[in-house]
Amino acid sequence: MLELPMTKTRPKNYHHGDLREALIKAGRLILEEQGIAALTLRACARKAGVSHAAPQHHFATVAELLAEIAASGFEDFVAALDKGSANAPGPRERLKAMGRSYIAFAHANTAIYKLMFAAEVPLKSERLQFSMKAAWNQLVVAVAAVHGSENVEATAARVWSLVHGFSMLTTTRRLPPTVDQDDALEALLQQLD
Amino acid sequence: MLELPMTKTRPKNYHHGDLREALIKAGRLILEEQGIAALTLRACARKAGVSHAAPQHHFATVAELLAEIAASGFEDFVAALDKGSANAPGPRERLKAMGRSYIAFAHANTAIYKLMFAAEVPLKSERLQFSMKAAWNQLVVAVAAVHGSENVEATAARVWSLVHGFSMLTTTRRLPPTVDQDDALEALLQQLD
DNA sequence: TGTACATCAGTGAACGCGCGTTCACTGATGTAC
């Protein structure tokens, strides 16, 4: 009898390596392809190629997974706004570019964008709190560069409300079809000064 | 044997009378008490006191019921903004009062407010389209009285974005706790002029 | 370097749950005559 080397009969990845991150990535794919309603622990396990009980070792509830997915969304979001406003010649242009990038991100990544602001997502996650704080700080810095540091948080909240409201109304199709969205976008960006 | 009169053995309301409206009202209660995830056809049937198969005669899918509930929300919403701005001395004050009423409605009726803007709600419903149009017209009239009729739709979209964004960010707790929400609200209402 | 052993991170079967949906049924209601 030929004795095969153990490495050939051994399943290569009985232990996954980093199932936690793999589940988060799987969740993002499911979100894009099928929407938030399809985002279950079992679906993520299937997508990641593990048994449906495996996620239990990494996420006690589906809500915990949602929070991590939302956090990864905020990380991408901050990067997109940074990139989109990097070449602005001055603070006003920079703030406008961030506004444009914000709305572009919402339109290009609608599913995860909605999850980032969904009430179902528990805010306890450390990673989520950290990435949300990073987004807020990014905004406050850009707003302060235009409006000064007086009442900067109230102004930042106003700016955020404006672009967030527009993103939500357009992605959920609540504006009547008679509204020219490009006109509305430009009118809105004027208000960031 | 004593023959009982038929009226005594007959169940009084075998036919409900207006189960359709009753299911919508039941749905609103469930929404308030348990949130959108609990809003199922079976739950509405239970709340309305009928068998779980009964709603089938009125709503083919749960989405259809959601749309009618959302529509009833928009009806209340329009009434609340009308009432809240009725005593304003001029157009500017009227628009501001509407802004305040908008945000107050969102905070006092968070569950149905979120449903009104939820992506899951199909927009095909006639009643929903009608009530959404009424809300939009109400806004356009108030905006035109302040800013004139030039570009009125773009301006109305901007105003709506502002108050909607603020309502969503505050009801979903996305603003950092360091932000003074009253300050932010006042800063925001200044922008309606 | 090898061996024993504890722990970690998977598997796969099983369970109960509430859901939407279908079905044959039946009481209530409306209408034709």
Add this chain to the structure above:
DNA sequence: TGTACATCAGTGAACGCGCGTTCACTGATGTAC
């Protein structure tokens, strides 16, 4: 006014589905000696 009958709007049992969760298990990994 009464009667026959069609239709409407309910009932309640049954079905299949996917979900979260639990369980005994087992292969892989890390560590002590």
